[in-house]
Amino acid sequence: MFTKQMQYDDTKILGIAKTIETNSGSLFQRFIFFITSKTIHFGFRYPKLKLQIFKFIDVLPSLETKKIYSYFKIYIFDEDTEIPTFLKSAIHFFISILFLSFPISFLIEKIVKVFAKFFILTDSPENLKQMKPSARPRTYDVLGEIALSPKEAKEYLRQYSELLEILPQVAPEIDPKLRTNISIKCSGIETRLYPESEEISVHYLKEALRPILRLAMQKGIGINLDMEQYDLKSIITQTAMDLFLEEEFKTYPHFGIVVQSYLKSSREDLLVWREYAKTRAVPITIRLVKGAYLEYERIKAEERAWVSPVFDTKRETDIKFEENVLFLLEASPYLRSAFGTHNLRSLAFILYHAERYSIFDFEIQMLYGMAGKYKVGLESMGIKIREYSPIGSLLPGMAYLIRRLLENTSNQGFLYQMSLGKNLDSLIISPKKETVNGI
DSSP states (O other), X not given: OHHHHHHHHHHHHHHHHHHHHHTOOOHHHHHHHHHXXXXXXXXXXXXXXXXXXXXXXHHGGGSOGGGHHHHHIIIIISSOOXXXXXXXXXXXXXXXXXXXXXXXXXXXXXXXXXXXXXXXSBSOGGGGGXXXXXXXXXXXXXXXXXXXXXXXXXXXXXXXXXXXXXXOOOOTTSOGGGSOEEEEOHHHHOSOOOGXXXXXXXXHHHHHHHHHHHHHHHXXXXXXXXXXXXXXXXXXXXXXXXXXXXXXXXXXXXXXXXXXXXXXXXHHHXXXXXXXXXXXXXXXXXXXXXXXXXXXXXXXXXXXXXXXXXXXXXXHHHHHHHHHHHHHHHTTTTEEEEEEOOOHHHHHHHHHHHHHTTXXXXXXXXXXXXXXXXXXXXXXXXXXXXXEEEEOOHHHHHHHHHHHXXXXXXXXXXXXXXXXTOXXXXXXXXXXXXXXXXX
């Protein structure tokens, strides 16, 4: 009976996936998707070169323009990659004798910046005033990694405040799926976050967040706290739970937090949030994602001789993501679901089960500049897409860009698998299939 039900579900999910795939926009949008998948496939033919390019891009913002080619040579030509040695030597010789190092440096910088603009909405909140309103609702994110000084943290706080001031007032009665949101990276606004001293860290983070929450409430804007490295998970979670129950915030229904399905503790986290939301009496939005720090968490756990907090395989993460989708849908209306994914199987799985549970107050979130084909396909089915839209200059945005590149060139990633010419039916198979077949 179980197997038959699973087969029935998968048949329905495959049908939805094919609908998304078929209704996927104009010929131009399909062409862009094709080029993207082929580019990813090309990158996997040359993994050493891809790694060195990513390393170079990561260091690029700290370089003077005139020195860019020198470092490009170090990272690309001097390292062992798939480019033949004679070809690297010939290119470098040609550039040297024609004194092209500065023009090449300038060109490299321009190319990377143009590429970054595909993923970063704009470089300043001020520029939003001149931009046309988006047909898609957005969650804005001020780019930046961990703040290294109080001065840097104050600057990020200033940018969040500026963003809130610039964004238009949101009507109270608006559909939550259309409400403007802002995502907050907690380690960017407060430097004093110490896992070994959680209580004082929570105190400092609450002090930093309260002015942002107050201003967001005045404007009717939703606030979502991003989840970061595992080290900070407990601090961010406790801060959110304390703040969202404070007298001035406890009745505001547009606060949320991220849960990462690659964490082995993700189901327990969702259980805690459901019980918490019941006591609060207004919903908490949970943005469910698979996670963006997988290799980092594995490396850190290995360095410390700890048990890794993340699953070892993509398959395990995919299974947990689908289990968490079902839990979130069942937890409505206490938890409001926001699913962050570009994976076609995951998207179809969400739509099928949301209809099965008759849950309509949920949303799909996708990164700005990515999966345009699927966004159009979903919108043709009447599904509203929220775009996660980064704001910031190339320098603080570079780490974000590298994470997105790594995420979208994973050798287990959906786009990569499609670029190999794999049949759509084989890509939509349930990650539990091996387990089911073994029963």
